[in-house]
Amino acid sequence: MARSWTIVxxxxxxxxxxVVPFMLVWADLVEQDDLFIIGQLLDGVDAPIRVxxxxxxxxxxxxxxxxxPALRLAPDAP
Amino acid sequence: xxxxxxxSGEVAIxxxxxSPIQRRSGVPLGLVTLETCRRAVxxxxxxxxxxxxxxxxxxxxxxxxxxxxxxVDIVTANxxxxxxxxxSRWCAGFQGNGQLPxxxxxxxxxxxxxxxxxxxxxxxxxxxxxxxxDNPMTSAAHEDQWSAPQGLWGPPVQIAFxxxxxxxxxxxxxxxxxxxxxxxxxxxxxxxxxxxxDIPLSVDDYLNARMIADPISVLDCDIPVTGAAAFVFTSxxxxxxxxxxxxxxxxxxxxxxxxxxxRGQWSLDDxxxxxxxxxxxxxxxxxxxxxxxxxxxxxxxxSPFMYFWAEALGFAEPGDGHLLLSEAAxxxxxxxxxxxxxxxxxxxxxxxxxxxxxxxxxxxxxxxSRQQANASVGLACHSLPNAGGALLxxxxx
Numbered sequence: 058m059a060r061s062w063t064i065v066x067x068x069x070x071x072x073x074x075x076v077v078p079f080m081l082v083w084a085d086l087v088e089q090d091d092l093f094i095i096g097q098l099l100d101g102v103d104a105p106i107r108v109x110x111x112x113x114x115x116x117x118x119x120x121x122x123x124x125x126p127a128l129r130l131a132p133d134a135p
Numbered sequence: 136x137x138x139x140x141x142x143s144g145e146v147a148i149x150x151x152x153x154s155p156i157q158r159r160s161g162v163p164l165g166l167v168t169l170e171t172c173r174r175a176v177x178x179x180x181x182x183x184x185x186x187x188x189x190x191x192x193x194x195x196x197x198x199x200x201x202x203x204x205x206x207v208d209i210v211t212a213n214x215x216x217x218x219x220x221x222x223s224r225w226c227a228g229f230q231g232n233g234q235l236p237x238x239x240x241x242x243x244x245x246x247x248x249x250x251x252x253x254x255x256x257x258x259x260x261x262x263x264x265x266x267x268x269d270n271p272m273t274s275a276a277h278e279d280q281w282s283a284p285q286g287l288w289g290p291p292v293q294i295a296f297x298x299x300x301x302x303x304x305x306x307x308x309x310x311x312x313x314x315x316x317x318x319x320x321x322x323x324x325x326x327x328x329x330x331x332x333d334i335p336l337s338v339d340d341y342l343n344a345r346m347i348a349d350p351i352s353v354l355d356c357d358i359p360v361t362g363a364a365a366f367v368f369t370s371x372x373x374x375x376x377x378x379x380x381x382x383x384x385x386x387x388x389x390x391x392x393x394x395x396x397x398r399g400q401w402s403l404d405d406x407x408x409x410x411x412x413x414x415x416x417x418x419x420x421x422x423x424x425x426x427x428x429x430x431x432x433x434x435x436x437x438s439p440f441m442y443f444w445a446e447a448l449g450f451a452e453p454g455d456g457h458l459l460l461s462e463a464a465x466x467x468x469x470x471x472x473x474x475x476x477x478x479x480x481x482x483x484x485x486x487x488x489x490x491x492x493x494x495x496x497x498x499x500x501x502x503x504s505r506q507q508a509n510a511s512v513g514l515a516c517h518s519l520p521n522a523g524g525a526l527l528x529x530x531x532x
Contacts, residue, residue: 061297
């Protein structure tokens, strides 16, 4: 569930300059209190994110063999 | 249960110096610092050989892959002792966040314990070559493995999360923040050492600033600079023999995280909850309350920090920090004064020095054209409420 987000336009880690802008979302896990994950939202920077939006974890971010956890808006979200 | 001894009224600031604040200096940071330290000691009416205690927080607050050579990129208290060519009885460095408040408390404890009679506290900041937070890492280990591969790196990105939370929860806008940032820059126009001394900022400038990590723009971040500040501390008894009006340390609070987390990953609730203990300690140790404060130096290395401090310390109710500060920004007679130091956004990335300096200058009646009548209680903060520190000062013991 989305708590907060930002659109990164000026990255500080090498390699991300070719993918800006990208959205990072802070998601609280509904399965357990006090756990959260911050990941890229694969729906793009114009996605209709809002506080409380339901999210799915996705592990296919880079397409380069690295499996970095990422997020997608849940299509059946209320 | 034994309670900690409050420092109220027993330790005083008796002198200061501030170097010019420059984007980059042609002079090595160590030399800038030594000159600033010498000037602070002279300002206090003392000789170098009188100083027997030395302290600082020497952190280079960058996420970039920069070297940290002592005397060049950072300046430790040990380096100052060695290069001033003096003998110290006591020398220590603060290593947590809230570098300057932590250093002040080390100085106070050294004086109260008799470890030193006169303590020199400095804070030196360098702007390293290259992007301040740029890190060319090709692999990430330990806790960084959970953030860097996501592109989550550096304080501007980290701070965007609780700031976005704040805006969504309480209806704060960038227009609210525009008045705050402009007020800080306006105050800095009258500060002789400020990096922004001759460069005013308009609301439109702020609203059109380049975004780094929405809603954090480049003008929500203090600009990296090179400079040094230094302060001399001694006991209240010794202070009466020195030339300037002493300013007494009245209270202290140290932030404590509300929950364990990865570096810099704090929610809005983490920040405010963690700051509550700091606020309790600060007000209890001093016997003061927010309404007593004349000069309120809320830390502003990133602009939303001011909202968080205002609410954590009780100047504003939860959710009202943006309303209070935007109202205060429009009224130069507003009390307390939240903006007179210019803060870090108005001076440059001096990491709490502007706030501490303003407390000292206003309370010792040395603020010149910026002097406020009857200023008798000052507050200086650094870092975040859940991780940094806050200090109270008074004109009376």
